[in-house]
Amino acid sequence: MIVACIELEPSLGKRKSMLEILQFVERGLLNNPACLSCGVYEKLDQNRTILYEEKWESEQSFRSHIRSTSYLALLNAMDLAQSKPKISFNEVTSTRSMELIENLRSREAETEGEMTYEDR
Numbered sequence: 801m802i803v804a805c806i807e808l809e810p811s812l813g814k815r816k817s818m819l820e821i822l823q824f825v826e827r828g829l830l831n832n833p834a835c836l837s838c839g840v841y842e843k844l845d846q847n848r849t850i851l852y853e854e855k856w857e858s859e860q861s862f863r864s865h866i867r868s869t870s871y872l873a874l875l876n877a878m879d880l881a882q883s884k885p886k887i888s889f890n891e892v893t894s895t896r897s898m899e900l901i902e903n904l905r906s907r908e909a910e911t912e913g914e915m916t917y918e919d920r
Contacts, residue, residue, distance in 0.1 A: 801836065801895070802862040806852040806878070807843075807886040814880040815848070821877040822852050828870050829854065834861030852877075859891070 810818045822840045829835040836855040843849040852874070856862035865871055878885050 801892040802856040802859055803890040803892055804854040804856070804862065805886075805888045805890070806874075808850045808852065808878065808881045809847045809883055810850060811880055811882040814882075815850075818850060818877050818880045821873050821880075822850065825870055825873050825877075829865075832861075832865075834858065835865070862889075 808818060819840065826838045826840055829838045834857050836857055838854045839852070841851040841853070843851055854862075854865075856865065
């Protein structure tokens with residue numbers, strides 16, 4: 801799986817346009833079965849940073865998306881940023897869920913009564 805994350809700080813007066821473009825791209829990806837999810841989020845920081853995220857089932861489908869005309873809209877949204885966007889493309893080889901938390905928390909409870917090296 802490929803996870804693409806883009807952080808954007810909109811230029812003054814360009815926030816609405818940027819959000820409209822990103823939401824347009826997001827809606828377009830709803831019908832793409834290779835796109836596992838897509839979302840537009842707003843950070844609660846002083847710059848009101850916009851976060852855009854896509855999850856793709858494979859690197860091949862992600863690469864095809866970057867070459868597509870719909871990706872041009874995403875590039876247009878990046879042009880509305882006041883500074884260079886922070887972009888990351890992450891390859892995910894495994895995903896865990898609640899069972900990891902439960903497993904680690906139960907191990908913590910088991911060792912809670914044991915003395916650590918620092919306690920000796």
